[in-house]
Amino acid sequence: xxxxxxxxxxxxxxxxxxxxxxxxxxxxxxxVDTAPDGRRALEMLEGDPFDVxxxxxxxxxxxxxxxxxRMKADDTLRHVPVLMITALDDVQSAARCxxxxxxxxxxxxxxxxxxxxxxxxxWSKKRLHDLEARHLGEMARLNRxxxxxxxxxxxxxxxxxxxxxxxxxxxxxxxxxxxLEPDKGVERKRITVLVADLVGFTTLSETLEPExxxxxxxxxxxxxxxxxxxxxxxxxxxxxxxxxxVYGAPGDTDEEQQALQAIRTGLGMRDRVRxxxxxxxxxxxPAELEVRVGVNSGYCTLGxxxxxxxxxxxxxxxxxxVAARLESAAAPGSILCGxxxxxxxxxxxxxxxxxxxxxxxxxxPVEAWEIVELVGDDAAAERPSDAxxxxx
Numbered sequence: 001x002x003x004x005x006x007x008x009x010x011x012x013x014x015x016x017x018x019x020x021x022x023x024x025x026x027x028x029x030x031x032v033d034t035a036p037d038g039r040r041a042l043e044m045l046e047g048d049p050f051d052v053x054x055x056x057x058x059x060x061x062x063x064x065x066x067x068x069x070r071m072k073a074d075d076t077l078r079h080v081p082v083l084m085i086t087a088l089d090d091v092q093s094a095a096r097c098x099x100x101x102x103x104x105x106x107x108x109x110x111x112x113x114x115x116x117x118x119x120x121x122x123w124s125k126k127r128l129h130d131l132e133a134r135h136l137g138e139m140a141r142l143n144r145x146x147x148x149x150x151x152x153x154x155x156x157x158x159x160x161x162x163x164x165x166x167x168x169x170x171x172x173x174x175x176x177x178x179x180l181e182p183d184k185g186v187e188r189k190r191i192t193v194l195v196a197d198l199v200g201f202t203t204l205s206e207t208l209e210p211e212x213x214x215x216x217x218x219x220x221x222x223x224x225x226x227x228x229x230x231x232x233x234x235x236x237x238x239x240x241x242x243x244x245x246v247y248g249a250p251g252d253t254d255e256e257q258q259a260l261q262a263i264r265t266g267l268g269m270r271d272r273v274r275x276x277x278x279x280x281x282x283x284x285x286p287a288e289l290e291v292r293v294g295v296n297s298g299y300c301t302l303g304x305x306x307x308x309x310x311x312x313x314x315x316x317x318x319x320x321x322v323a324a325r326l327e328s329a330a331a332p333g334s335i336l337c338g339x340x341x342x343x344x345x346x347x348x349x350x351x352x353x354x355x356x357x358x359x360x361x362x363x364x365p366v367e368a369w370e371i372v373e374l375v376g377d378d379a380a381a382e383r384p385s386d387a388x389x390x391x392x
Contacts, residue, residue: 006123007049010034011041011067012056012085017108021054021085024112025119038062042070045077052122055102057086057093065100072101079129081122085110186303191248192258192295192341193315193323194233196224196269198241199290199332207286216280216287217241223276224291227268231261236313244323246315249302259297259344263371266293266335274333294327295371296320296338322366325359329368339367350375 008030010021018034025032033048035041039062045053053071057064064084071077081103086093094105103125104118198220205213224243228235232253233245245265247258273291280287298319305314319338326336342351350372356365 005029005031006051006119006126007031007033008052008054008119009041009044009048009050010054011038011059011064012054013037013059014056017056017085021115024115028116028119030119038064038067041067045071045080050080051126052119053080053082054119055082055084057084057097065097068097068100068102079126081125083118083122186301186305188299188301189249189252190255190297190299191246191302191315191319192255192262192297193300193320194228194243194245194247194262194265195294195320195323195327196243196245196266196291197327198273199292200288201241204285204287204289212285216285219276219280220273220289223272224269227272228265231265231268232258233261233265234313236315244315244320246300246302249300249315250313255297256344259295259341260348262295262341263335263337263345263349263374266295266371267374269293270333270335290332292327292330292332293335294323294325294330294337295335295341296323296326297340297344298322298338318361321361322359325357325366326368329354329357330370335371336368337371339369342367342369348375349373 008025010018010025010032011034012018012021013036015036018036022032022034033044033050035044038059041053041055042062044050055064055067064086068082068084071080071082078101082101084094084097084102084105085108086105087108097105103122106115106118204216208216220241221238221243224238225235228243228245231247233247234249235243235245237244245262247253247261248255253261269291270293273289277287277289280289296319298317300315300317300319302315303313305312305316319340322338326338330336336354337351342349351369352372354368354370357368359366
């Protein structure tokens with residue numbers, strides 16, 4: 001497929017110069033139109049997609065500088081390369097035109113070889129811009145199709161109730177009821193945050209085939225989610241082998257109750273991971289797995305964040321950062337909580353105080369308490385299923 005020749009507009013009030021430029025450019029295969037003044041040039045530019053403009057500077061009524069200024073102020077014309085041609089051979093005129101957006105500047109009389117080279121450079125620049133614009137337009141079109149498709153699929157999920165398979169129960173119910181929408185804003189409330197991470201996953205990922213590793217991850221996440229949901233938690237994020245659960249949102253829960261729920265979840269996760277590792281080993285998978293957990297309570301901002309393409313219920317705030325720091329500092333198989341959480345469950349757990357932790361953004365080190373076990377009625381009320389091996 002042959003490429004169409006560049007379409008060039010020559011603007012000059014001197015008919016001899018117009019004829020000379022037209023002849024030189026047509027010899028090189030360019031398509032050429034001419035305008036005798038700046039006003040006519042702007043009229044032609046508004047109606048036709050020229051590739052390059054050769055613009056005389058000194059013209060009556062509307063000079064070349066004014067035409068250039070108007071072109072660069074027009075969104076549809078600003079990307080058309082402009083080559084200034086004038087009898088004024090001075091640095092000030094050249095600098096003024098370049099500052100206004102001209103691509104080049106040639107004094108009269110001009111060298112035809114130099115003129116051809118600079119016209120060719122301007123055309124190349126225009127072609128690159130047009131190609132980029134076409135690509136951006138195609139990407140925008142594809143994005144619109146993708147957004148429309150996602151909206152259709154989300155609408156179908158809402159109609160069929162399948163949304164509950166992909167989101168936590170509380171969030172799905174809120175979306176179905178129209179209670180969780182970005183335009184309804186966010187809320188600030190005191191919650192308890194749990195962050196859990198699987199210890200030994202990296203080593204395991206280096207030894208297992210991808211299919212086996214996927215099975216391990218799915219089984220692990222299934223058990224972690226079941227443990228969290230059973231205690232009233234809302235799973236709002238997981239990445240790889242890490243999970244983030246909140247208590248006290250989106251529904252309201254007493255502060256002591258949400259802290260206790262998080263501690264129960266952490267202890268339950270520890271037991272389930274150990275049982276899961278034993279089950280994997282019985283199947284010949286060398287899984288030496290433990291979970292470490294960080295728990296912290298405090299005020300966070302919660303709501304549905306995102307765009308029309310993708311939305312998610314999120315919790316943001318310093319307590320989330322502290323919970324993540326506690327998790328990273330916890331020993332394998334242990335649960336570390338911050339002082340706020342510990343103070344809420346102090347009389348219902350056996351705990352050991354650990355070294356304070358430095359947390360970015362904190363004015364002083366954060367107290368850390370390792371939860372060993374539940375005591376009293378809470379220990380007796382712990383469900384048998386929390387300590388049993390997961391069903392195969």
